Amino acid sequence: MTVEPVVAPTSIRRWPRFTAYGLAGLALLVPTSTASAGWYFANQVLDARPREYPxxxxxxxxxxxxxxxxxxxxxxxxxxxxxxxxxxxxxxxxxxxxxxxxxxxxxxxxxxxxxxxxxxxxSAVFDGDPLTSRGLNFDEVTVPGELGPLPAWLVPGTSSAWVIAVHGRGGSRAEALRALPTLAELGLPTLVITYRNDEGAPSSADRRYHLGATEWRDVAAAVSYARSQGASDVILFGWSMGGAATMMTLRQAPEAAFVRAVVLDCPALDWSATLRLNGRRRNLPAPLTWAALRLVEQRIGTTLTDLNQVRHVGSLRVPTLVFLDQDDVLVDPAPTRLFARLRPDLVRLVETAGGGHTRSWNVDPARYEAELASFLRAVAPG
Structure with missing residues (x-):
């Protein structure tokens, strides 16, 4: 299986602002509702907004x-x-x-x-904090971030390796509550972080998600915090866009030297493929989807090609466990399968079916927890 090819060049320099906006002007040739859907789509991808109740x-x-x-x-x-x-x-x-x-x-x-x-x-089934929802003692701590203080939960443990849990786009720390008992049973201290534009965390100047292109700096800050508190090294655990931020940390941050292993859950490894998938599900004409992707690039200040982690899989240096549900309709599963197939020496792929995005635990909690525990026993110090 191969990743669907990019349908148009993604270089910001080659396609300046007026081109992306001009192509979006094809809205004149299609129904107003379809054109509006293209602009709405681009905004939905990036805008940090309160939870909606559909x-x-x-x-x-x-x-x-x-x-x-x-x-x-x-x-x-x-x-x-x-x-x-x-x-x-x-x-x-x-x-x-x-x-x-x-x-x-x-x-x-x-x-x-x-x-x-x-x-x-x-899909984040549990509510509250580690104590009220899972019976785990924890401390409220603050990670010094690039934009300001980042609230975090710290569940203590006995291992010298810490887990840093990074939730997905528009999510919250509650995403990690499903996995915390497994991590605690293994004695792994776990830092469940917030990052820019989360509730209670500093906002970026534009109040937009950057699809991991800037959020990785907050993950790197969490690694530095863990090291300052005695961690020898860390295991990064990212859901969805948290997976994208995790992979950008490995590529960009000096703190990557202290990453021992990675766990990813339905990670967004190729935003172009994922956004085209979502465009098709919204019945957007291909030219409007292309224009929306160019607008996304203009707003985040980088190309989606640069955020394609599959292109950089050759530089992966740490053991990686990946959970994927084959019925994910929000993040394209094909790039994740390719990522795993290209690096069988380091990547273990665990697939479920019938759940959807970040719901492998929900489909089969016992299998998820067993796979997670087996992987972590192999990579973490006793």
Whole structure:
């Protein structure tokens, strides 16, 4: 399998601002709604914004909740259900019809769930902090970042190697709560970080995500913090865009010298392939998708080619465990498979099916935790 080729040059110098904007002017030739979708698409990729609640709670009887029918609500894996004032853990799908899906509610951990609420699903099943959600003692610490103080959780351990957990785009530290018990059982101190534009962390000047192109500096700051607190070296653990930031840290940061191993979960290794995938799912004409990608490059100040980690897989020097769900429709799985195939000496790929983006744990927690523990025992000091 090969990565879908780039459909147009990605050099910012070769395609100046007026060209990208001018091509987007093809909107004159297509329906207004389609053109607007192209601009909306580019903004959605980069803008750091509050959580949206696209679902409607159509009913709740104390045990079962009815949600509108979507690909996600039909996906029969554990989820968190979030609404503006609350959180619940969802279990299995009970039934579905043409418009709605009924799911079991395992626990309401915060707030009151009632019909009419706007809600969202999250693969980060657990709510709260390591103690309240997983029974793990931790400290609230602050990592000195390039833009200012970055709040973090530190779960203590006995190993000299620390894990640094890096959540995905628009996510939060809660993403790591699924893996923390496994890490704690192995005695690995774990620093669960925030980075620029997170809630409670400093904002970048443009208040935009840079797809790992600048976020890696906050990961590097976390490595420096861990070293200052006695870590001999670190294991980087990145979900989605956190995986992109992790790989950029390996490529760009002097602190990469202290990285012992890497764990990636549905990592965004090739943004061009991923954004084209999302463009197709939104039925954007190829020229408008191309223009949106050029606009993304202008806004983040680098090319998507430079953020293509598959192109740099030859420089990988540390053991790497990669989780991938083959039904991921948000981050293109093909580049990750190619990444693993090109470096079988260092990369172990673990695939699941039927979950979607960053849901390999949700599909099979026992397998995920066993694979993670086996890998970490092999690479971390006792």
């Amino acid at each position: 679902l409607e709670v159509r009913g709740f009887d104390g045990e079962l909740v009815t949600l509108n029918r979507t690909e996600d609500t039909l996906c029969d894996v554990p989820y968190a259900l979030l609404w503006p004032t609350g959180h619940a853990r969802l279990g299995s799908v009970v039934r579905a019809d043409r418009t709605g899906v009924v799911r079991r509610v395992e626990e309401i951990t915060r707030g009151t769930l009632q019909a009419g609420a706007r809600a969202a699903l999250s």
